[in-house]
Amino acid sequence: MAIVLAGNQYGKAQTRLVRLTRNGARHTVQDLTVSTMLAGDLADSHLTGDNTNVLPTDSQKNAVYAFAAEHGVGQIEQFGLRLARYFGTSQPAITRARVYLEEHRWRRLGPHSFQRDGAETRTAAVTVDGAGEWVVSGLTGLVLLNSTDSEFVGFATDRYTTLPEATDRILATAVDARWRHAAADPDTDWADSHAGVRGALVHGFVQTYSRSLQQTLYEMGQAVLAERPEVAEIRLSLPNRHHLPVDLAPFGLPNADEVFLPTDRPYGLIEGTLTRDDAPPAGPAW
Amino acid sequence: MAIVLAGNQYGKAQTRLVRLTRNGARHTVQDLTVSTMLAGDLADSHLTGDNTNVLPTDSQKNAVYAFAAEHGVGQIEQFGLRLARYFGTSQPAITRARVYLEEHRWRRLGPHSFQRDGAETRTAAVTVDGAGEWVVSGLTGLVLLNSTDSEFVGFATDRYTTLPEATDRILATAVDARWRHAAADPDTDWADSHAGVRGALVHGFVQTYSRSLQQTLYEMGQAVLAERPEVAEIRLSLPNRHHLPVDLAPFGLPNADEVFLPTDRPYGLIEGTLTRDDAPPAGPAW
């Protein structure tokens, strides 16, 4: 029996960056959180403390700022590709570079004035290794609610089942979606692609008469794959943010499905992946 | 020497409520977090464990749901007044009732579909005692940023001062504002009042050429009092969310005030109160 160092990677997590672009009097602002993770010939740093192949995480952080200065940010997929290519090629020992990016949204109030726009975050995960490049786009924190057109009936039961069937309930979720692009194509219009996927997700949620959150998840994913040929695969993780009807009978009041207790936890969690049957292999994309 | 029980109060914190209104096919949704705090002849519960005068906090929670069912929510100031009056009059031992309300915003996507609208929260604090009623409206989580028209020069120094003067900096803050109404007037158009105050705050931030966050705070508060006669006093607590220019010189790059590190902490904190010289006394409003 011997002890073996299997997979390992390292990097700098959560580098915060605000990139201002001064286009005359009309500024634009981009607000990112960037994480980098590198893998390669790093066993010696673990086994003997020999750091010859270890580019400091501090240097990785510096590169984020320097690249933002030199090249601007642009679309986060582009920015991630630029960074991942750099780490993957500048360091002989590094064979795989991953860059995770979150973009926090600001709404324009004036030529140089902005308001933070909620909890929704655009994300990207870019991977570069010797075999190719992979881009996964995404979003988190998009909280949606339908106040009707949702039911949950005909389910399996066991000796612990007490849930009554619901023929009209609130359905609410916080969308966590990530989708893999068929190709890390430099000509992709990433902004248009993101807006299109986001629109399909929202439309899929809003338009579906829901028999379960599973069904809604599938409709959302299907809408994305049907409308966006550049997307090869989508993964959705949807918490079911339960809204419990409050029992008003003790107070002599009816509750015509109007008064609800939204609960924090526990919550249902529905996860599913949709893909094309001719999708290229995912490789190390995820 | 004797030990004395001085001020005391109790209540139920953070009751979550979603109130749906079904107006035919077009629903509306309101999403609130409500806290209640009662004071009065409660010494015995502390001194002897005699609970005769203690209305359970569970009953307070129930009242929130029952009132929402019976009367709807409407504007949170109204809902808070209705609750505070109830607690203040239904229980002989209770001499002061406070209700704190937070309203979480949803944006309409369709007749029965909604999207959570960010981190900004509308607040109200309503106090009712034997002498009167007080309403404090407010908002939190409104994050604003000006990318120019902000400087900080001519400040005091001590032996620990290393900060250089800044003639063009990013100014960003998360507005925490609470304003006291001159009267808890039932005819107040609370929605219009809130929108007006919010607009004055945003306009005050956006339009001010800032010599300090103190000055911006004052301009914001002054705009509110100048435009909204129903407001007697406003309290602002403004964190200075520092954006540090990144030193790019080691990489041979200029930083023309375009690449910033936004820091989480420490942060500057500026607090100020503006009032009218003829404002009625605040009593127990705060």
Add this chain to the structure above:
Amino acid sequence: MAIVLAGNQYGKAQTRLVRLTRNGARHTVQDLTVSTMLAGDLADSHLTGDNTNVLPTDSQKNAVYAFAAEHGVGQIEQFGLRLARYFGTSQPAITRARVYLEEHRWRRLGPHSFQRDGAETRTAAVTVDGAGEWVVSGLTGLVLLNSTDSEFVGFATDRYTTLPEATDRILATAVDARWRHAAADPDTDWADSHAGVRGALVHGFVQTYSRSLQQTLYEMGQAVLAERPEVAEIRLSLPNRHHLPVDLAPFGLPNADEVFLPTDRPYGLIEGTLTRDDAPPAGPAW
């Protein structure tokens, strides 16, 4: 009618500091979060943007580090007094300085090795103005639970009361306590005082047969004032962390008060102040 700038203050919030003391091979580590708030002749900075009297919050942060280097930290009350006196006297425009300190606990594992010790935090709030000095010590995040010897019966009811009486329940809380010292006496053994108050609080919670959290609060506060003559006043804010017995009847199981759902919110909140009848006035201590 004129608009008036009433109270205002400013400072640096949440400066993080780790102070290492190298006593030969045996190191000690102190881990603090420090906030400073200054008040005085600061109206011009609000009204005209004249910053002549404004010592930058960045300088306040620097002073925290410099004082830690020069003098060490010692007990946080001492460190706070040293800082507050400095700000209150070095700046002619400043008439009141407040310093808030949190100390995060580490447990020793070896001569230079340590483990973070939980969520409990020791706090201090020190105020210095022309009239004197005030010290408020405290703690937060001390979570306590009694699994029996707690009841809640004989309470008031209204039409919304559905809570059954409980003759044996779990009582749990997260202690948030602050206590004012009768004097900011430089000879106070702050460590001993803090340990004594903490012990009285814990003992008061553990030993009390509780008829309500109000009664427990009082017993805790009374124990502090009875045992610690240096304490003039104590303020306690105790959330009632409800543990709901789970109804197991649908599964054909008894629940002999053994299976509970601990809820996050809503929660009861009990607040009370105990003082001595001969306590010196609190002044600006709180």
Add this chain to the structure above:
Amino acid sequence: MAIVLAGNQYGKAQTRLVRLTRNGARHTVQDLTVSTMLAGDLADSHLTGDNTNVLPTDSQKNAVYAFAAEHGVGQIEQFGLRLARYFGTSQPAITRARVYLEEHRWRRLGPHSFQRDGAETRTAAVTVDGAGEWVVSGLTGLVLLNSTDSEFVGFATDRYTTLPEATDRILATAVDARWRHAAADPDTDWADSHAGVRGALVHGFVQTYSRSLQQTLYEMGQAVLAERPEVAEIRLSLPNRHHLPVDLAPFGLPNADEVFLPTDRPYGLIEGTLTRDDAPPAGPAW
């Protein structure tokens, strides 16, 4: 091209449970957060909204409480196995059940009195499918610090490297460790195993003269595999909680590595897996 539903699973996340055991006057308390995730023949619920095979997540929650009542909790690995076996066998459509458990620690203060013991959490992830059973134990939130015996020198550089070599630095991390048991052996003494692994991790951190956090990670993992034959594989994710020496030169003070700014983010992140070369395959354990 067709759209395919690939992997999917669902369950109930974060069911909170406190299990009290009344052993005469001497009580014990266990405090858990439990999540369940089921997979199997669930495509119809996605594709057509047919819920025939969907056991409600509410029933899963109920089972957690019922099992705690009937069988007690015991070691979380046992409790997880019991739950996972139930879900995996009671529902014909379910082919894989995963149960994630977190145990929050309480320290005894008396026969029925307890204090929450910090941020460290014991974890387990149990997977049951038709082919077998897998148990992964773990811990999170164990924050460790060495104030010396840590260096970082001889590292790779690029044009963005500005980090100086450090021959004596603070090394701090929050251990996130998960280890796979070679077998889900019912005779395992899970408590002893957990204590042993935890001890090896702490000892590995404390005793290692660190040339990098990578090396420390390896020493920690190696200690576990060397001392605990029941462990087949361990995965460690170690944030590098940077403590930056504060530059005191502007204040005319030396900084003999005694005054530090601990930063929240960005942070280094080191991840590594150690395994035995004769470890059984991991299957669906992770």
